[in-house]
Amino acid sequence: MGLDRLIFPVMGRVKSIKTLGQLAEKNTKKAGSSIQSAEEDRKIAAKAKIKEINQINNMTEKQKIKFIEGK
Numbered sequence: 001m002g003l004d005r006l007i008f009p010v011m012g013r014v015k016s017i018k019t020l021g022q023l024a025e026k027n028t029k030k031a032g033s034s035i036q037s038a039e040e041d042r043k044i045a046a047k048a049k050i051k052e053i054n055q056i057n058n059m060t061e062k063q064k065i066k067f068i069e070g071k
Helices: 002-013 021-029 038-057 062-071
Strands: none
Touching: none
C-alpha cells in the first residue's frame, strides 16, 4: 500500500515524457541551451582538427619537432 502511493504520483508527473532523452532535452531547453547532435559534434571536431593542422603548417621545423615530442 505504501509503495503504490509512492510510485503512482511520480508516474503521473512525467506522463507526457516517453524517454529519458526527451526528459533531458526538455530540462536542457528550460536551462536555455540545446543538446548538440552527433553531426554537430563531428563538425566541431573537424573544425578543431583543421585549426590544429593549420597551426602545425605555420610552424618552423624546430617548432614541429618540439610539438611532436610534446605529444
